[in-house]
Amino acid sequence: MSTPLLEVSGLVKRFVARSGVGRRRIVEAVRGVDLTVAPGEIVAVVGESGSGKTTLARCVLALERPTAGTIRFDGVDVHRAGRRALAAVRRRMQPVFQDPYSSLDPRWTVDRSVREALDVHRIGTPAERAARVREVLERVGLPARFADRRPHELSGGQRQRVGIAAALAPRPDLLVADEPVTALDVSVQAQVLNLLHEIQRDLGLAILFIAHDLSVVEHFSDRVAVMYQGRIVESGATSAVFEHPADSYTQALLEAVPALR
Amino acid sequence: MSALLSAEGLSVRYRTPAGPASVVDRVDLSIAPGEIFGLVGESGCGKTTFALAAMGLLPADAETSGRVVFDGRDLLALDDEELRRLRGDRISMIFQDPLTSLDPTFPVGAQIAEAILVHRDVTRAEARRRAIELLESVGIPDAASRYRDPPHRFSGGMRQRVVIAIALANEPALVLADEPTTALDVRVQAQILALLRRRCDEHGTAVLLVTHDLGVVAEVCDRVAVMYAGRVVETGPAAAVLSSPAHPYTKALLAALPARTRQRGALEVIAGEIPDLVTPPPGCRFAPRCPVAHERCSDVPAMTALGDGHHGACWLLDGGPARAAASPVEEDGS
């Protein structure tokens, strides 16, 4: 039993929301979540808006501080780590975001965006970084000449590929993908999903895949966790959960998916 | 069987810095009274532009040609005043984002009541009563007290129900719904679609449902038209089109959906990108990406009848059913 790459234990995250005139409300976005991702595994977290899935992803990426609980990456407590340890974790865990229109800096060229992780962690010489950028752009199916382009010259699908290239550049062990295909058209979704699948297969990456589309999840993940109002109500191997959902919410979600046949 | 709404050769061109873009090109379609008609396609295919054109909501610098006949009158030929009289009364529209469709400063009940008062000569009290009735009919619990609540007190799904209530306030003959459930969760989506279906069955309202989601089409639509790059490529009864797609684009679209494939990484991909609408390909606009394109595709294909109201615009269908069966791209995940 190998040590999990990512281990979330008892994660709780509360926000203070100001509603109306000076009234403070505590919002419990995540109410005690346990989750593991093994090396090379694809784990999907599915939930509707307000389920806390995005907050979960942000806590894993250390963009938010948990109110309680721990998040361990390869044994390192992400939120209590010192600067050097955290930097090492950040290099091995890369994000892919949902909105292709805001996930790239509009003033940066594709090359610079893809290189960002390499520059931040000073990986390789400038020449090596440039070569890596070309390599990774090719991997995601974008021609090398795109390196000098800016985001507004690219389509949504192309931008999302650049985002994936940027995540792959530092050779991470884990991708945390927050609804990476939701904002894309069906045919483009298919391209990006195929790409992610290929990359995962070739590089042995682990992926934590946040989604709300059950059909995408069924197609893509090894294990799935269903989130509802900040808690995981059901989790297990994808085929098992989809064929024999134990929880009533999971059943309701599955029933609601518009059927194509 | 006379059509409620009939588009005849509708074309819309937008002026862009690069030249005029042919966003909708010679679209013919007709919607019968009481049916839910799906207009499906990916972003940029022109489906929203079509809906806006039908309501007379296109920007002033859009050039339109062709006709959109409703109730025997060409909507494109009407002036603003006549269109205003129709909108909200005989034809109403539902947009994707309920947050921006509702005025955040007014109670929802008042917004429904106003929609009624604009078109009907009734007292305020009567309008209020009807508004509460409508709120109940769209499934908002405790309608009488929620009448006073402003939009932000409702969840996304509830807001969309309010928007639907406003759209249905004056018993329109036709509702144009532009991606009404895209911004909503799966379960709420199912409820909203069921609500629309019920209204249509009970009141005989027709719906033009513009969507990119084939699942939605399968769920509620009676008939469907598939659009690509400004043209209708296939149309017919929803069940027929989805189970036996005739046009290569429809087939490819269905094959690209994850739900239909059991194996991983085997999603069929449509190579290439949508064409530039300023200089679209001559002939069939899907030809550059079509796996079975051939020389004849450089002429615009005509709509071929395939029986039972199912039509496809593809030269491969021209030889009749035998030709269609012989085409190689047959995706069937079983």
Next chain:
Amino acid sequence: MSAAGAATPAAAPRRLARRREGGTWSLRVGAGIVVALVLVAVCASVLAPHDRDAISATDVLGAPTPSHPLGFDEAGRDVLSRLLYAYRVSLGVALGSVGVALLVGVPIGLVAGFYGRWIDLLLMRPIDMMLAFPALLLSFVLIAVIGTGVRAAIIAIAAIFIPVFARVVRTAALTVSSLAYVDAARARGASNLSIMLRHVLPNAIGPALVQASILAGIAIQIEAAISFVGLGVQPPTPSLGVMLADGRNFLSQAPWLEIVPGCAIAVSVLGFILLADGLRGRLDPYGVSR
């Protein structure tokens, strides 16, 4: 009501189209005027046909002649030469004050907008207080403290502008800081400083540049106002405001003494406003500048 909702998608493309069209013309004309003014100011000593300080008793309030196209002022000096130097001074005050305000205001707004929460409050409360002061009053108060002269004028006017830049940049920085690429940079390990300088600043500075042009035009007017009342640039140093002050007593005999600096101010302000308008389409997509 459905019509009200319907207004949104149709109105948007129309609005966007108009903005882009107005932009190029304004940009060209505005930039042209501003560049011309700057050249004039820089090359004043070369362009001036006569010594600006040369007094001549015989030519007092003399009418325009071919060699002195703008006539003479109350001390017999050539108005044209004085005007060119006055431009240099006024433009110097305007650009200097805007420059100082940018240097101080932009970092404040950037930090406030990026970090938000209590840092935002801490930094923006004094800024808001400064904004609440009537502009001219604030500059008079400062001048009372600092004294008069060109340097004082620059500082006094800059003080008025600092809060404006801080606010504009803060708003833009708030928006930019919430975008996914900032999260991506942070998740990839970039430091806050690096994110602020490399991601937020370049994307948030646009509205500030538009604002800079607007404020440069306003600075010209403020300089004219404070110099007019004797609290800004001090004679004999010429500035547009000083020339206005000098000429006001001679409106009936030599109206050109008022008209010339007045027109000069108007043209400068026009140039800056047009430039700002032209830049706005390109640099200020969120409509943050005021």
